Amino acid sequence: MILSERISHIKPSPTLAMNAKALSMRAAGIDVISFGVGEPDFDTPKHIREAAKRAIEEGFTRYTAVSGIPELKDAIVEKFKRDNNLSYEPDEVMVSCGGKHVLYNLAQAVLNPGDEVIIPAPYWVSYPPIVVLAGASPVVVGTQEADDFKLSPESLWAAVTPRTRMLILNSPSNPTGLVYTESELRALAEVTLKHNIWVVSDEIYEKLIFDDRPFYSIAQVSEEAKSKTFVVNGVSKTYAMTGWRIGYVAGPSEVMAGMNKIQSQSTSNPNSIAQKAAVAALNGPQDSINDMLEAFDQRRKYLLQRLNAIKGVHCNVPGGAFYAFPNFSHYFNAKTEGGTIRGSVDLCEYLLTEARVALVPGAAFGDDSFIRFSYATGLETIEEGLDRIEGALCKLV
Numbered sequence: 533m534i535l536s537e538r539i540s541h542i543k544p545s546p547t548l549a550m551n552a553k554a555l556s557m558r559a560a561g562i563d564v565i566s567f568g569v570g571e572p573d574f575d576t577p578k579h580i581r582e583a584a585k586r587a588i589e590e591g592f593t594r595y596t597a598v599s600g601i602p603e604l605k606d607a608i609v610e611k612f613k614r615d616n617n618l619s620y621e622p623d624e625v626m627v628s629c630g631g632k633h634v635l636y637n638l639a640q641a642v643l644n645p646g647d648e649v650i651i652p653a654p655y656w657v658s659y660p661p662i663v664v665l666a667g668a669s670p671v672v673v674g675t676q677e678a679d680d681f682k683l684s685p686e687s688l689w690a691a692v693t694p695r696t697r698m699l700i701l702n703s704p705s706n707p708t709g710l711v712y713t714e715s716e717l718r719a720l721a722e723v724t725l726k727h728n729i730w731v732v733s734d735e736i737y738e739k740l741i742f743d744d745r746p747f748y749s750i751a752q753v754s755e756e757a758k759s760k761t762f763v764v765n766g767v768s769k770t771y772a773m774t775g776w777r778i779g780y781v782a783g784p785s786e787v788m789a790g791m792n793k794i795q796s797q798s799t800s801n802p803n804s805i806a807q808k809a810a811v812a813a814l815n816g817p818q819d820s821i822n823d824m825l826e827a828f829d830q831r832r833k834y835l836l837q838r839l840n841a842i843k844g845v846h847c848n849v850p851g852g853a854f855y856a857f858p859n860f861s862h863y864f865n866a867k868t869e870g871g872t873i874r875g876s877v878d879l880c881e882y883l884l885t886e887a888r889v890a891l892v893p894g895a896a897f898g899d900d901s902f903i904r905f906s907y908a909t910g911l912e913t914i915e916e917g918l919d920r921i922e923g924a925l926c927k928l929v
Contacts, residue, residue: 538664538665541661541664542661542664542665543661545657545658548569550566550568550880550884550890550891550892551566551568551569551890553884553890554566554568554884554890557884557888562888563888564884564888564889564890565888565889565890565909565913565916565917565920566889566890566909567889567890567891567892567904567905567906567907567909567914567917568890568891568892568906569906569908570706570769570853570854570855570906570908571768571769571772571774571908572769572772572774572824572854572908573908573909573910574772574820574824574827575772576771576772576773576776576809577771577772577813577816577817577820579812579816579817580771580773580809580812580813580816581809582812583808583809583811583812583816584805584806584808584809586808587804587805587808587809588805592804592805592808593804593805594804595800595801595804596801596802596804596807597801598792598795598796598800598801599625599626599627599788599791599792599795599801600625600626600627600780600801600802600807601627601804601807601808601811602622603807603808603811604627604778604780604807604808604810604811604814605622605625605627606622607810607811607814607815608620608625608627608780608782608814609621609622609625610814610815611814612763612782615738616749616751616752616763617752618749618751618752618758618763618782620782621785623785623788623789624782624783624784624785624788625780625781625782625788626780626781626782626788626791626792626795627778627779627780627802627807627810628779628780628781628791628795628799628802629777629778629779629799629802629803630766630768630777630778630779631734631736631764631765631766631768631779632658632662632779633777633779633795633799634764634766634779634780634781635658635659635662635732635734635764636662636665637791637794637795638732638762638764638781638783638787638791639662639663639665639666639668640665640666640791640794641787641790641791641793641794642697642698642730642787642790643663643666643667643668643697643698644667644668644697645667645668646667646668646669646695647666647667647668647669647695647696647697647698648668648669648670648671648693648695648696648697648698649663649668649669649670649671649696649697649698649699649700650671650673650688650691650692650696650698650699650700650729651663651670651671651672651673651699651700651898652672652673652674652675652681652682652683652687652700652701653672653673653674653675653897653898653899654675654681654705654707654708654857654894654897654898654899654902655672655700655702655897655898656702656705656706656707656734656897657896657897659700659702660672668697669695671691671693671696672898673687673688673691674898674899675687677848677859677901680708680710680848681705681708681710681848681857682710682712682716683701683720685719685720685722685723688720688723688724689723692723692727692729696727696729697729697730698729698730698731698732699720699724699729699730699731699732700731700732700734701717701720701731701732701733701734701750702734703717703733703734703735703852704737704738704740704741704850704851704852704853705737705852705853705855706736706737706853706855707855707857707892707894707897707902707904708848708850708855708857709848709849709850709851709852709853709854709855709856709857710848710850710851710852711741711745711747711851711852712748712750713748714746714748714752717748717749717750717753718753720750721750721753721754721757724757724760725756725757725760728760729760730760730761730762731750731757731760731761731762732761732762732764733749733750733751733761733762733763733764734764735747735749735763735764735765736764736765736766736768736769736779737769737852737853737854738765738770739769739770739821739825740769740770740824740825740828740852740853740854741825741851741852742825742828742829742832742850742851742852743851745851745852749761749763751763751782759784761783762781762782762783762787763781763782763783764779764780764781765779765780765781766778766779766780767779767809767810767813767814769853770813770821771813771820771821772820772824773806773809773810773813776803776806776809776810777802777803777806778802778803778806778807778809778810828854828907828908830911831854831907831909831910831911831914832850832854832856832907834911834914834915835856835905835907835914835918836849836856838914838915838918839856839858839905839918840858842921842922842925843862843925844860844862844863845858845859845860845862846858846859847859854906854907854908855904855905855906855907856904856905856907857894857897857902857903857904857905858902858903858905859901859902860876860879860894860901860902860903861900861901861902863879863925863928864879864901866928867928868882868886868927868928870882873928875893875895875900876893876894876895876900876901876902876903877893877895877900879893879903880892880893880903882924882928883921883924886924886927887917887920887921887923887924888920889917889920889921889924891903891904891905892904892906
């Protein structure tokens with residue numbers, strides 16, 4: 533079989549690959565603790581599950597409009613107005629099969645071969661491949677741990693070329709948990725507007741922010757900034773609905789129409805039952821978010837205290853999402869029975885084998901000095917996992 537050239541440029545998702553390896557070890561009877569996959573460990577709230585049951589009982593199990601049912605689009609429009617003070621019309625909204633699908637459709641609709649897309653690193657692992665699959669080129673711009681991994685206007689300006697088409701921003705961030713402030717986004721918007729660059733604002737972790745930090749979208753900077761921004765969101769992280777696969781985006785109607793064409797020839801409509809559940813999620817009680825946030829915050833504080841107490845390890849305070857991104861470079865070049873640890877991939881392999889703890893190497897996110905921890909798991913599991921990691925690190929020479 534001869535595969536297409538584009539496949540040779542794409543690697544499997546490192547997070548899913550690590551989770552698959554951990555699951556394989558568990559299936560073999562090995563007790564593995566996973567800090568790998570980024571999904572809430574809570575049940576989908578009851579009123580959302582009940583809405584899905586009603587949809588089944590009422591026979592809402594057939595094809596829907598490709599870009600989403602009107603009821604869900606109206607709920608999304610209301611969500612933007614209520615939570616972000618952003619006004620959209622239903623034809624400026626598109627619903628897809630998860631946030632990743634939104635980003636893929638968007639890239640296919642607006643990018644051309646030769647276009648460049650600026651991606652600050654550390655980045656979510658799927659951003660570069662999605663750009664590559666559209667025939668465009670990712671331009672990775674490194675950020676500094678001392679600056680909380682935030683892209684500066686100066687760095688953004690220096691990365692712009694005549695071929696720059698788009699900037700991808702993720703706040704709160706996977707993997708670092710950074711949260712951009714209003715003033716920081718205004719400064720970045722000055723650069724993007726000056727150079728006529730589109731912004732993809734990935735806000736999937738919008739509701740998961742700690743320490744009473746306010747959330748601000750770059751689309752709120754001005755009407756001009758809004759007109760050049762695609763706001764991407766979904767129900768997966770906020771309502772523990774990762775498996776329901778509902779993501780959405782708001783932006784110019786002509787681009788939404790283009791995305792609709794692409795989706796009509798690939799997946800067609802998102803799952804009909806999941807769409808009804810998403811309506812209940814957006815329009816219904818929001819209490820579950822606070823309950824989840826309190827649990828995440830407790831875990832975050834414990835995890836940070838333990839990580840920063842490990843010899844040679846330091847970790848910035850994540851302002852949102854449910855990830856920590858500690859620096860483990862102190863252990864690079866250490867000797868093991870199997871050889872020398874050269875970077876984050878080797879260290880994660882060692883910790884999986886020696887400590888039976890699954891983690892995702894920072895190399896997958898564009899910065900090899902770090903390892904990503906997802907604290908979307910119980911406190912007891914986090915404590916046991918860190919105990920194992922400390923024990924394995926003490927064996928390194």
